[in-house]
Amino acid sequence: MRTVIRGGTVVTPVGCFPADVLIEDGVIAGLGRGWSADVEVDAGGCLVLPGLVDPHVHMGLRTGEFTTSDDFATGSRAAAFGGVTTIIDFAAPEEDEPLDRALARRLAEAENRCQVDYDVHVAINRAWDSLPQEVQRCIELGARAFRLYTAYPGLRLDDGEIYTVLRLLKGKGALVRVHAENAAAVETMKAEFVREGATTPYHHYLSSPEFVEEEAVARLLLLQRESGCPIYFNHISTGVALRLIQQAKLEGQRAYAEVCPQYLFFTAEVYRREDGALYLASPAFKGERERLELWRGLERGMVDAVGTDHCSFTREQKMRYAGDFTRVPKGVPGVETTLPLLFTEWRRRGWPLEELVALTSYRPSRIFGLYPRKGAIQPGADADIVVFDPEEEWEIGADALHMNVDWSPYQGFKCTGKVKSVLLRGRVLVEDGRWKGRKPMGQRVTPVSPGGAGEWTGRDPQGGIVGPPVRGTKLGEFIWAG
Numbered sequence: 001m002r003t004v005i006r007g008g009t010v011v012t013p014v015g016c017f018p019a020d021v022l023i024e025d026g027v028i029a030g031l032g033r034g035w036s037a038d039v040e041v042d043a044g045g046c047l048v049l050p051g052l053v054d055p056h057v058h059m060g061l062r063t064g065e066f067t068t069s070d071d072f073a074t075g076s077r078a079a080a081f082g083g084v085t086t087i088i089d090f091a092a093p094e095e096d097e098p099l100d101r102a103l104a105r106r107l108a109e110a111e112n113r114c115q116v117d118y119d120v121h122v123a124i125n126r127a128w129d130s131l132p133q134e135v136q137r138c139i140e141l142g143a144r145a146f147r148l149y150t151a152y153p154g155l156r157l158d159d160g161e162i163y164t165v166l167r168l169l170k171g172k173g174a175l176v177r178v179h180a181e182n183a184a185a186v187e188t189m190k191a192e193f194v195r196e197g198a199t200t201p202y203h204h205y206l207s208s209p210e211f212v213e214e215e216a217v218a219r220l221l222l223l224q225r226e227s228g229c230p231i232y233f234n235h236i237s238t239g240v241a242l243r244l245i246q247q248a249k250l251e252g253q254r255a256y257a258e259v260c261p262q263y264l265f266f267t268a269e270v271y272r273r274e275d276g277a278l279y280l281a282s283p284a285f286k287g288e289r290e291r292l293e294l295w296r297g298l299e300r301g302m303v304d305a306v307g308t309d310h311c312s313f314t315r316e317q318k319m320r321y322a323g324d325f326t327r328v329p330k331g332v333p334g335v336e337t338t339l340p341l342l343f344t345e346w347r348r349r350g351w352p353l354e355e356l357v358a359l360t361s362y363r364p365s366r367i368f369g370l371y372p373r374k375g376a377i378q379p380g381a382d383a384d385i386v387v388f389d390p391e392e393e394w395e396i397g398a399d400a401l402h403m404n405v406d407w408s409p410y411q412g413f414k415c416t417g418k419v420k421s422v423l424l425r426g427r428v429l430v431e432d433g434r435w436k437g438r439k440p441m442g443q444r445v446t447p448v449s450p451g452g453a454g455e456w457t458g459r460d461p462q463g464g465i466v467g468p469p470v471r472g473t474k475l476g477e478f479i480w481a482g
């Protein structure tokens, strides 16, 4: 079956140009003009963007008495409405559960439920004796990224364990991704506030202020340098951390920084609002200076990927213990709103669109080994495509969104630009803002690159040539260099 996306402007990490996109068997077969088609998708006046790769979501996450309101089915459908065609979620082993079994269990939860493609990264929450064997089995199951926590009692590893894991993963083509906060400092300050009965949402920020992230990032970068295992920092929320990571890159370290929209649009001041508990997330939102530093980091190319940390709890769940920040489930919904929010700002600031698709699609695909199947509109890539109307003005309202949650942090935000149509591997999921998908067709995308590390070989796993690499771009400079 031949599908043609007609009349749009294609945006790639290295340039924007008017072209039709020819799709055959779910794969991009050409960019050009004049093809006939079985299925036509109108992109007149629109941008044609690569589907977003959201490298950080939590669907159906259980935490204590709470389970997120979005599971793989509802969250992935909402993702598609937002132009996200690949999501990366996590497997957290239960007590004594081997890592590979946790991975298999989580993959089974996503299978046949996910409307978009997905991968699962494995959380290492203890350093058992059998860790090397379990890691090896995960790698055989296609895992190329492992998640570590420095925060959260019960999940976090101590420095010795972290260093052990980093050395273990080095040379296996795998990378670690970390939540970087100094847990001891956070727990100490938290306990002090609890003793004083000072547990408002704002005290969440006061008990995990800027320095707890700065310290942990500095420490982890040193451990990374000594171990040589690539490291990806989840949800960076401070300017100092961003600069530390940048400095490490300049010295040849393989370190990557992710930012999430909520840290770009909010500060800890929202915690003082009556509904401040809604916005509680971990790490806490920080001060205005940090927020501006993150934008500056985006402008200067210091950020490698945008992920949402999508973690949806209903208004009731968030507000149940609003007076005690220690009991409020942390996280905010956002998988559906990334593209319009960022596009609006990009347009206002006059920033190049190439950079936007690099941050939301190309670079996360490179880092996590999904490129060139994902991450760019080019021959041989999966036809994961967003037709985006850059002119439509609209206002975000939770009622009109598709996430299974009754509020949005961005309620009332005015956006310019809206997702019109979305294709996953050539199949239309969303057309003119209406759902066209049928039974879930999301597949797991395992890293295609040898070693999982985005190293271009020009060949797909089956051995066929899959198209030219995107080269000659400053965007890829830090990706697996050195």
Ligand SMILES: [Zn+2]
Residues within 6 Å of the ligand: 056, 058, 309
């Ligand atoms: Zn997260």
